[in-house]
Amino acid sequence: MKKHDQDFMKRQNRLTVFQIIKNEQPISRAAIAKQTGMSPTTVSRIVAELTDEGYVHETEEQVSAGRGRKSSLIRLLDTAVISIGVELDRDRANIGFIDIQGNVLCSESFSRPPNEEASTTVARIGSTIEDLIATGGIDRKRIVGIGVGLPGIIEVQEGIVKFSVQLGWKNIRLADLLQDVTGFQAVVDNELKVKALAEQLKGSAYGSNRTVLLGFGNGVGSALILEGEIYRGVTNSAGEIGHTTVDPEGMMCDCGKAGCLQTYINIPSLLSEASKIKPVRTIEELFAERRAGTHWACYLIDRALAYMAITVNNVVSMYNPDSVILSGEILDKFPEVHEEIVNLCSRYVWEPLQGSFSIVRSKLHEEGVMIGSGMVAQDRYFQLN
Known part of the structure; x- marks a missing residue:
């Protein structure tokens, strides 16, 4: 040999x-x-x-x-290895230090403009990491790397963001930028894929053989776990269900196509539609209007929930999973909609598949992407060492 x-x-x-x-x-x-x-x-x-x-x-x-x-x-030893998990979204970055068991030792967040350049975001991540090391009592010698989860198409091996509609980034060598700024090796992946990994290892998908995770927030996406492994597809873009076309004459999506599924569900589209009637700045304001019984707000959110149930039907019809995890900012901020989506599934899910799968909430909630990213960084470290 x-x-x-x-x-x-x-x-x-x-x-x-x-x-x-x-x-x-x-x-x-x-x-x-x-x-x-x-x-x-x-x-x-x-x-x-x-x-x-x-x-x-x-x-x-x-x-x-x-x-x-x-x-x-x-x-x-839980703190024998520590990694840094980073979640990047349209308007926010969440950064945490993760131990070997996937526990968050300390974390910090900062808001970012949707059009912020990658170099600026990376510099701010580097600064936040240094602050957390100082204030959290982190042993720098134990840090083995950085993992980043973000929405978009990622070339994992090279750590390149090929295309992210939410961040407005294209062909960004994010892993290299992070290593230059922080000195730590970095791995970059799609946000829902790393969140699905975390749910598989210590969350709602523990023990499942075939799970679909759905994310409803600033975008709409999915991740499929088969026998404990993330299904990636040829270009790591498997699961981009938000850009499936539901109406070719529908609303324009940020991706440049008309009628994408996510334009009926995601937060920016909901706020854009609502603002045609009344200035609405946040998803919290829109849900407050719904709770007040405002007709147009009820219509927008009820329609979004119906499309979420339709999304469940589409993924179970394609993949026949044993469980579906509902996650994302909308579910995290408004947990009451989980039951509404489950009830709507009795109407929209194909009858032969009714009762063949469970619908569960993410156990890791807002920390899922951060934990999953940190665990991916640890896996990369041990594979290389």
């Missing part, structure tokens, strides 16, 4: 052992060897390396109540 093949196998074995410890801790060396098929000697060598590097530690814990026998079990 060539040396580079041997090195690759060693890295893969190391990553496999690490992931098993992470997901099933506390766990014995023997159990790891049984699951992986590796020899006890190989497992012991990898565990020793991880221990020396400060990633794991060994404890003696009770495993048999009958005889009081104790066994040597392996656990992760």
